Amino acid sequence: xxxxxxxxxxxxxxxxxxxxxxxxxxxxxxxxxxxxxxxxxxxxxxxxxxxxxxxxxxxxxxxxxxxxxxxxxxxxxxxxxxxxxxxxxxxxxxxxxxxxxxxxxxxxxxxxxxxxxxxxxxxxxxxxxxxxxxxxxxxxxxxxxxxxxxxxxxxxxxxxxxxxxxxxxxxxxxxxxxxxxxxxxxxxxxxxxxxxxxxxxxxxxxxxxxxxxxxxxxxxxxxxxxxxxxxxxxxxxxxxxxxxxxxxxxxxxxxxxxxxxxxxxxxxxxxxxxxxxxxxxxxxxxxxxxxxxxxxxxxxxxxxxxxxxxxxxxxxxxxxxxxxxxxxxxxxxxxxxxxxxxxxxxxxxxxxxxxxxxxxxxxxxxxxxxxxxxxxxxxxxxxxxxxxxxxxxxxxxxxxxxxxxxxxxxxxxxxx
Amino acid sequence: xxxxxxxxxxxxxxxxxxxxxxxxxxxxxxxxxxxxxxxxxxxxxxxxxxxxxxxxxxxxxxxxxxxxxxxxxxxxxxxxxxxxxxxxxxxxxxxxxxxxxxxxxxxxxxxxxxxxxxxxxxxxxxxxxxxxxxxxxxxxxxxxxxxxxxxxxxxxxxxxxxxxxxxxxxxxxxxx
Numbered sequence: 001x002x003x004x005x006x007x008x009x010x011x012x013x014x015x016x017x018x019x020x021x022x023x024x025x026x027x028x029x030x031x032x033x034x035x036x037x038x039x040x041x042x043x044x045x046x047x048x049x050x051x052x053x054x055x056x057x058x059x060x061x062x063x064x065x066x067x068x069x070x071x072x073x074x075x076x077x078x079x080x081x082x083x084x085x086x087x088x089x090x091x092x093x094x095x096x097x098x099x100x101x102x103x104x105x106x107x108x109x110x111x112x113x114x115x116x117x118x119x120x121x122x123x124x125x126x127x128x129x130x131x132x133x134x135x136x137x138x139x140x141x142x143x144x145x146x147x148x149x150x151x152x153x154x155x156x157x158x159x160x161x162x163x164x165x166x167x168x169x170x171x172x173x174x175x176x177x178x179x180x181x182x183x184x185x186x187x188x189x190x191x192x193x194x195x196x197x198x199x200x201x202x203x204x205x206x207x208x209x210x211x212x213x214x215x216x217x218x219x220x221x222x223x224x225x226x227x228x229x230x231x232x233x234x235x236x237x238x239x240x241x242x243x244x245x246x247x248x249x250x251x252x253x254x255x256x257x258x259x260x261x262x263x264x265x266x267x268x269x270x271x272x273x274x275x276x277x278x279x280x281x282x283x284x285x286x287x288x289x290x291x292x293x294x295x296x297x298x299x300x301x302x303x304x305x306x307x308x309x310x311x312x313x314x315x316x317x318x319x320x321x322x323x324x325x326x327x328x329x330x331x332x333x334x335x336x337x338x339x340x341x342x343x344x345x346x347x348x349x350x351x352x353x354x355x356x357x358x359x360x361x362x363x364x365x366x367x368x369x370x371x372x373x374x375x376x377x378x379x380x381x382x383x384x385x386x387x388x389x390x391x392x393x394x395x396x397x398x399x400x401x402x403x404x405x406x407x408x409x410x411x412x413x414x415x416x
Numbered sequence: 417x418x419x420x421x422x423x424x425x426x427x428x429x430x431x432x433x434x435x436x437x438x439x440x441x442x443x444x445x446x447x448x449x450x451x452x453x454x455x456x457x458x459x460x461x462x463x464x465x466x467x468x469x470x471x472x473x474x475x476x477x478x479x480x481x482x483x484x485x486x487x488x489x490x491x492x493x494x495x496x497x498x499x500x501x502x503x504x505x506x507x508x509x510x511x512x513x514x515x516x517x518x519x520x521x522x523x524x525x526x527x528x529x530x531x532x533x534x535x536x537x538x539x540x541x542x543x544x545x546x547x548x549x550x551x552x553x554x555x556x557x558x559x560x561x562x563x564x565x566x567x568x569x570x571x572x573x574x575x576x577x578x579x580x581x582x583x584x585x586x587x588x589x590x591x592x
Contacts, residue, residue, distance in 0.1 A: 004585050005553065011534045012554035016450035022461060025445055032469050358462055370459040408466065 032406050081111045085273045090115045090131055094220040099227050105212040107189045107229025120169040120193050127309010128269035134167030134193045165255040166247040168192040189229035199250040203228045206242040271308030276376045278303045278383040307377030349383040357406040364398025440484055448492050454550045456539055457496040467491035489565045497543045537587040545580035548573055
């Protein structure tokens with residue numbers, strides 16, 4: 001035995017010990033076997049047509065979301081109308097009621113319910129929604145949102161006004177319907193809770209027009225739930241600080257006016273499902289600068305991918321300000337960055353279609369970073385940790401994300 | 417290694433192909449992953465997953481348990497070699513931009529300088545020589561088993577080992 005042989009053995013042993021089996025190896029293998037079986041059973045012309053479709057749609061096109069793909073784990077809806085894997089934070093404490101828009105008004109037909117912690121939640125028919133806490137008069141309020149569909153939410157504090165009778169919980173802006181994503185128009189709706197005296201709600205626009213809303217009560221609800229909406233053209237050009245909410249009792253007596261609802265059109269529908277963990281990352285107190293809840297110091301967090309009907313996002317539930325909501329139009333872009341380099345670990349992640357078996361991040365210098373890919377609802381989410389040797393230049397011009405199907409065929413690629 | 421394999425294969429002789437496949441996967445996925453990594457695969461997991469998928473489609477191979485593991489090793493070697501060849505072609509079209517090797521980005525820095533040197537020297541060897549050295553000195557396969565795995569004559573294996581070790585020694589001396 002020579003010196004070089006000994007050294008080679010030791011080196012190989014040491015290097016090999018650094019490689020470990022991924023936790024999801026068997027699941028990934030099962031998925032590939034299923035995909036391969038499906039491929040074999042598919043008649044050739046259909047395969048050819050599907051291939052053309054894949055290319056024409058583009059690598060990450062995901063405009064058509066899970067509703068049309070049929071219910072699955074993420075989208076199955078029980079009798080209550082809520083997803084089976086509803087985030088426990090939004091679990092109803094009473095009945096789930098449908099609140100339709102007033103016949104002479106605007107708004108959306110949504111499900112509403114009360115949840116733990118005094119939350120009032122709403123949910124749109126195409127999946128996704130929001131929750132807010134009815135607040136007392138003059139209590140400070142933090143609004144988080146991404147009105148233009150930008151990747152990262154921005155939070156800010158606003159003077160909050162509430163009321164004794166009608167308590168605003170929030171404003172949601174729905175960006176079109178999932179089945180007509182090209183329409184892309186916003187409709188804004190105030191929603192909240194009210195006491196038992198309240199029988200009707202209206203919104204007075206800055207131009208003086210009265211828009212009627214809906215109030216719904218139910219034996220199992222501790223409060224009445226209400227919504228009042230406005231058409232998109234008014235909503236987009238409206239000075240929200242000049243809107244007024246008016247609440248009346250059953251005799252038409254005005255109970256209260258909330259002259260400055262204090263809520264901007266910020267809350268886009270977000271997934272209400274639990275999500276699938278993608279990766280963990282460390283943060284320090286700098287997370288405060290991102291606009292979220294102040295973090296007391298270095299801490300570890302998990303990023304989750306969520307798909308809920310027509311909306312999807314990535315979120316770290318314990319770090320406000322780091323969630324990003326993706327509507328169908330945004331999903332067509334297929335990917336969003338999550339650059340945590342300031343915290344020491346640069347990550348890139350995004351969504352791809354269900355038929356993508358493998359995602360590889362190719363750096364401009366030719367190195368390849370295979371991504372971890374997991375099923376989330378009717379989509380798949382990928383995440384990849386990139387090297388730390390770029391001095392913060394990340395992602396860099398020339399980086400490419402490439403997707404392959406289960407047979408190793410390249411479905412397409414996208415410049416980062 | 418051979419005795420161990422025989423014991424393993426005797427044990428799986430009585431079980432169904434699916435069970436044998438599952439046991440092979442559980443027992444050898446990580447080892448094959450390490451093999452692909454040492455051979456320089458840029459995405460070792462994909463290589464090994466593909467090898468298992470191919471094995472699964474060959475039920476005859478599963479019915480002869482002794483052939484399954486060598487088949488997997490050979491497939492890993494072939495897929496890695498093929499992938500490295502594709503990368504070399506890609507680099508020719510992007511001359512000056514790409515690094516010679518394709519290290520895993522999840523790979524942490526190797527702490528010991530001499531280990532890093534040897535790995536770098538190994539990565540510069542021709543694919544066949546690298547395969548032979550890894551199979552011989554990491555998996556401890558006999559020259560005959562190495563020959564069967566990569567589909568060459570035993571004499572060729574012997575030649576690759578000799579040349580590979582000489583090249584490694586020379587490269588390491590050049591760097592000093």
